[in-house]
Amino acid sequence: MKKYIYFLFLCAIFLLFSCKKKEPFSEIPAISFVSFSKINDGSGSDNQGKLTIAFQDGDGDLGLDEGDINPPFDTSSVYYYNFFVDYYKKQNGEFVLLSTMSDSRHARFPRLSDDVPESIEGELSVTLYINTYDFSTVYDTLKLECFIVDRALNHSNVIITPEIVVKKR
Template sequence: MKAKSYIYVLILTFLLGACVSPPDNFPTVPEISFADVSYVELDNSIDSLLVSVKFRDAEGDLGLDARDINPPFHPLEYQRDGQGNLITYANRPSEAPSYNPIDWVIDPIVDNVEVMDTIWVEQNPNFSNIFIQFFIKRNGTFTEFKWSDPPYYTTFNGRFPVILEGDNQRAIEGTIKYSMRSSGWRSIFRNDTVRLDIQIQDRALNKSNTVSTPEFTLNQISK
C-alpha cells in the first residue's frame, strides 16, 4: 500500500497524532460515525450537552475559523426588492415573516455600511459546518424539535475549527467533540426521550452522511 500523509485529530483539544499510512479508501466526502453523547450539569452554571462523532476525510479540508465570513461562508443573505433595495420591516411585503430574531436583523453592517433599520434576512446554512437536529419521542414516534420555531428562534448548528492549516491536503481521521451549552436543558426536556442527528460539512461544501445518537434521557447520559 502506498504511503500517504495522514493525521489523527481530536477537535477542541487539538491533539495531533503521528503520521501513518492510512487506508486507500478515505472518502472525498466526509464520513462520520457516532462516538458518544453525554450531559454535564453544573450548579449555578450553564449546562452542556456534548456529542462526539468520528470522522474520515481524504483531503482534510475540514473546519472554519472566525475569519471565514466571506462567500460561501457568510452568515446572512440580505433580502432585496425588485429594484435591489434592502427590504425593511416597515416596508415588508405580505409574504415576509413577522418580526423574529432569525428572519430580521437590527442595524446590520451591509457592504461595510451600517444600515440603521430592521432588515429582512435569510440565514446562510454554509456559515455552519456541523448541523444538529433534535427529536423527541412521543407515543413511540420521534418528532423533530425545531429550535428555530417560537418561542426559541435559535439553532444549535455551529462551527468546529480548522483542522489543517495551509493548502497541504492530506487524509485525516479523528473525533469531533461538540458542546452545546444552555441553562434550559432540564426545563425543556425533563424526562423526555431524545435523539440527535448529526452531520458535518467540509470547506468544499460536501455534506457528510447523517448519524444518529441512541435514544436517551438526560438522566441516562449525565456525568
C-alpha cells in the same frame, strides 16, 4: 557470504510486504457516533451535553476559521456553520423533529488541518444545549441527528444518536 546475502534478501522481502499502503479516504467526509455525555452544571437539570463523533476526510478540508466569513460562509448563509444538528423528541412512542431548538442547534468547528490536501481522521466533540425547556414533564427523551460539511460543501453521511434522557428541572 551466501548466508549473509540470503539474510539480507529475506529482510528486504519482509520489509517490502510489511509496509501497508495507507488507504485514502473519500473527499466526502464520513462520520460515526462515538459518545454523548451530559454536562453537570450543578443546576439539577440537564442543560448541555457533549457529542463526540469520529471523522474521516480524504482531502482534509474540514473546519472553518475566523477568517472564513465570505460567501458561502458568511453569517447569512446556512454554511456559516459546518456541524448541523436536528433534535428529535419522543412523543407517544415516536420521535418528532423539534423546530423550537433551531436557534441553538448548529455549531462551527475550527480548521482541523492546514490547506495542504491530505487524508485526516480523528474525533470531534461539540457542546450542545439539550434542555427543551418544555416543563410539562420532568424528563424528555431525545435523539440527535447530525452531519458535517467540509469547505468544498460536501455533506457527510447523517448519524443518529441513541436515545438521550434529559432531566428538565
